[in-house]
Amino acid sequence: xxxxxxxxxxxxxxxxxxxxxxxxxxxxxxxxxxxxxxxxxxxxxxxxxxxxxxxxxxxxxxxxxxxxxxxxxxxxxxxxxxxxxxxxxxxxxxxxxxxxxxxxxxxxxxxxx
Amino acid sequence: xxxxxxxxxxxxxxxxxxxxxxxxxxxxxxxxxxxxxxxxxxxxxxxxxxxxxxxxxxxxxxxxxxxxxxxxxxxxxxxxxxxxxxxxxxxxxxxxxxxxxxxxxxxxxxxxxx
Numbered sequence: 709x710x711x712x713x714x715x716x717x718x719x720x721x722x723x724x725x726x727x728x729x730x731x732x733x734x735x736x737x738x739x740x741x742x743x744x745x746x747x748x749x750x751x752x753x754x755x756x757x758x759x760x761x762x763x764x765x766x767x768x769x770x771x772x773x774x775x776x777x778x779x780x781x782x783x784x785x786x787x788x789x790x791x792x793x794x795x796x797x798x799x800x801x802x803x804x805x806x807x808x809x810x811x812x813x814x815x816x817x818x819x820x821x
Numbered sequence: 822x823x824x825x826x827x828x829x830x831x832x833x834x835x836x837x838x839x840x841x842x843x844x845x846x847x848x849x850x851x852x853x854x855x856x857x858x859x860x861x862x863x864x865x866x867x868x869x870x871x872x873x874x875x876x877x878x879x880x881x882x883x884x885x886x887x888x889x890x891x892x893x894x895x896x897x898x899x900x901x902x903x904x905x906x907x908x909x910x911x912x913x914x915x916x917x918x919x920x921x922x923x924x925x926x927x928x929x930x931x932x933x934x935x
Binding site for chain 1: 858863864865866867868871912916920921922923924925926927928
């Protein structure tokens with residue numbers, strides 16, 4: 709069974725640009741969550757999607773958005789990039805039942821210059 | 822709001838020793854799950870062990886075990902017979918019942934020395 713796949717693995721963008729990150733969950737998993745990891749703030753929850761609907765949202769500005777497709781693949785978009793958006797973005801997928809284990813991808817390292 | 826606190830930023834032990842990582846948390850909810858995740862240099866978060874709050878028995882997974890003290894809101898991880906491959910960042914995390922949203926602690930960097 710393939711794990712959670714995140715693409716790209718590394719990304720360098722310029723301030724003001726926008727970026728889209730992709731996450732393919734484990735086959736059969738319908739919940740996809742996104743987290744931002746920085747040295748200063750640690751791991752922070754961005755949002756969670758289930759069956760194409762956003763179920764939970766963290767405390768991030770509206771520049772951070774996401775969506776989920778019918779095949780459960782998810783994308784995360786950050787517009788008007790700021791230097792502080794430089795981080796490791798982790799995606800996790802979970803099964804259909806509640807409170808199931810989250811499986812993480814290897815993350816996308818975003819650097820904003 | 823829920824919070825998770827790991828008071829040990831770094832720890833270092835010799836191979837084969839036993840090490841305990843501390844974690845305290847705060848939530849007003851009664852139904853939740855607690856996890857320890859490991860993040861090696863490859864950056865992949867790997868689940869080490871999980872504990873359901875309604876279970877009194879401490880979870881165990883091979884060399885890994887927890888000491889779950891619900892009243893004290895404490896959830897420590899014990900690694901027995903530590904191995905070089907245990908070197909990683911360890912994160913304690915809280916998941917509320919019905920909400921697929923993990924709240925993480927700041928992490929403990931564990932180094933196992935040969």
